Amino acid sequence: MPTEQPDRSLSLLTFNIGGPSPERAGRQLAWLAQRPEQVLVLTETTPGDGCAFLADRFTSAGYAVAYPVPDKGERGVMIVSRLPMAEASPLSTAYLPYRAVSATVKTQAGPVDVLGLYVPSRDASPAKIERKQRFLDGLQATIAHGSASGRVVLGDFNILEPDHDPRYATFRPFEYGFYSWLGDNGYHDAFRRLHPGDREYSWVGRTNDGYRYDHAFVSDPLSGLVDDCTYVHEPRTVTRLSDHSGLSLRLAVAGDEPLVVFDPTVLPEPETLF
Incomplete structure (x- = not known):
């Protein structure tokens, strides 16, 4: 009787980790590893x-990791993969580059570019509004023409x-825009393609107002x-690992041969002389 083959469909998860402390990063690692x-x-x-703890543990366990470390006081994106990655780097935007990190994974249907985003939040101050709009304008100039190649754009928008x-x-017209x-x-909203009428929120405020901030296109x-x-x-x-829900996406295309990885929650045994 033939053995059941593991599902090789390309699958991705976006999750806002909220700049964790080492203690919370340890709990996030245990969840992400499973x-x-x-x-x-x-x-x-x-x-x-x-x-740094998350990046080190995943790297030590054999995962491919793209973690362009943001400048002090800034925020960014980390991509961790059990598939080989190529060309992993901050997107070539001239503004806040660590918030747009791009990597390429191989699939049986050809390369797929994965673009992780962390779009700036804002308050009512003109400086924060201008900052967010400038970042989104830069993205439009950089990722135009989603019909040209296989690309997944996901993250906290x-x-x-x-x-x-x-x-x-x-919310202002440029944000909805x-x-x-x-x-x-x-580009197509993957969640809306499958769930056109569902009300789902990935972040809920203190007054119980829900927001669908996290997306996959x-x-x-x-x-x-x-x-x-x-x-x-x-x-x-x-589990309160974050104030955001994750978003999981699966595509009906097989990924390339995966890397050999180990449990990142377990420290490797130290090398011995004998």
Whole structure:
């Protein structure tokens, strides 16, 4: 009787880790190590000890890790993969580059570019508004034409869809406009393709207002391959690993031969002379 083959479908998880302390990073590592996704896009990284711990543990366990360390006081993205990665680097935006990290993974249908985003949040100050708009404008210039190649854009966008329920008057036209721009330029909201009418929130404020901040968009060549896209609420609602839910995406395309990896929660045995 033939043995059942493991699912090799390309799967990704985006999860806001919130610049963790070493203690919280240890708990996040234990959860992430058990996740089935092949590629992890971890947003809101910092140059702190918690993020360095995660990067070191995954690297020591054989994972491919892209972690351009942000400048002091800044935030960024880390990509961790059980598939070989090529060309992993901050996106060539001229502004806040650590918030847009790109890597390429090989699949049986050709290379897939994975772009992890952590879009700046803002308050009502003109400086913060200008900062966010400048970052989004730079992205539009850099990732235009999503019909050209296989690309997945995912992360904490800190924006909402224009028909978000409820609609918040505090969000400006340029923020809703970026979501619309993606759709107009060959990108598809993977969650909405499968769940057009569902109300799901990845972040909930203190007044119990829900926001769908975390997204996964796929370019035209991948749009018909979206097999599953669901929010993972446990780390936000139960274990309190973050104030964000994760978002899991699976594409009906097989990834390349995976790396040989080990449990990152277990320290490797020290080498001996005998």
